[in-house]
């Protein structure tokens with residue numbers, strides 16, 4: 001079977017070369033000419049996905065990059081649709097870009113007169129595949145199972161690690177509305193994964209599963225942050241030890257039960273709000289997810305409280321260092337990251353704020369925050385500031401700081417550093433440690 005990938009963005013480009021690595025002939029299509037140009041020149045458009053460069057070099061002979069949708073569809077039996085679904089003002093995912101594609105697809109399918117599977121991979125609101133996309137194609141006199149099929153097949157990936165995540169999923173989620181569409185998609189994936197990895201659901205069940213998984217994971221993160229907050233007031237309390245113990249219970253498990261920052265990034269917060277909206281519309285109590293979001297929003301005030309605790313050591317506002325301004329290691333996304341609101345607060349209160357992040361574009365960070373200063377490496381960040389907050393987990397950061405002999409106060413939000421006199425771990429003995437520092 002020949003496949004096409006519609007939308008060659010951060011996920012779509014990786015998916016194209018990943019499918020090509022399993023011997024599929026892949027037709028990639030995008031409306032962005034820069035991406036088309038870059039891939040045609042065998043250049044990785046997303047430096048942040050280092051694995052993609054190797055895949056482009058190795059498998060480009062199986063990939064044809066096109067800017068013509070008709071050719072793309074006529075050359076393929078199935079299209080993986082991975083275009084953006086930005087959040088609307090109310091937090092629902094917008095179907096705007098998928099609909100743009102579906103509307104162009106309908107007349108092509110009409111003249112193609114051959115079965116084509118539309119495999120939606122973008123994250124959508126529950127009900128979209130059946131009630132919107134399929135309905136639209138039916139109104140154009142296209143027949144399910146004859147002209148088209150529709151499946152919902154999102155992937156669970158993290159930016160910076162997309163190909164690796166595609167290679168090793170816990171399971172492959174496939175929502176379908178007919179046997180034919182399921183069998184067609186299964187044919188593709190049976191070449192890649194053992195059949196036992198495939199989970200077959202209907203369209204609505206799969207759409208709910210995608211956002212419910214992220215809502216469950218974030219519930220665990222907010223729960224961990226509540227446990228870690230106990231250390232803010234208790235004299236002797238190690239949240240890591242407590243969370244590790246809770247996770248030993250097999251009913252709970254250790255994954256995502258760790259001390260850390262608020263959750264952020266392109267999926268977790270948006271999936272949560274979308275799930276809340278869906279529950280609201282279905283007249284189902286959404287209090288549990290609402291609390292997850294509320295606890296998450298409270299985390300910035302925790303960082304501010306910690307800073308205020310230290311403030312009396314200094315005569316004036318301490319200079320604050322942000323080590324890691326993007327939402328995670330290996331990512332250049334910094335808008336709405338876990339440190340973003342904290343940085344905005346500090347700048348509004350006229351603090352001097354410096355940051356270092358090896359993954360972010362310093363011009364973009366400067367344009368966004370304006371008054372923030374960039375340190376050229378970890379050493380200079382520490383030299384330039386009085387108190388440093390380490391905002392994401394990263395082995396290179398912990399290795400470097402553990403080797404350093406600095407007297408500066410370091411707030412270790414993820415419990416990743418060796419505990420030294422001046423290292424202040426967010427979830428352990430806060431007050432006691434503060435006294436020692438004084």
Ligand SMILES: NC(=O)c1ccc[n+]([C@@H]2O[C@H](COP(=O)([O-])OP(=O)(O)OC[C@H]3O[C@@H](n4cnc5c(N)ncnc54)[C@H](O)[C@@H]3O)[C@@H](O)[C@H]2O)c1
Nearest residue numbers: 007008009010011030031032083084085097100101122123
């Ligand atoms: N980024 C993530 O971590 C992540 C994780 C899981 C799921 N998702 C979901 O995957 C989807 C895509 O995410 P992304 O990060 O790859 O987005 P992206 O913005 O990086 O890429 C989307 C691409 O689609 C192209 N496009 C837009 N409209 C098009 C059209 N009509 N026809 C062809 N191409 C079109 C854009 O030009 C862009 O290159 C979204 O629904 C997102 O929620 C993203």
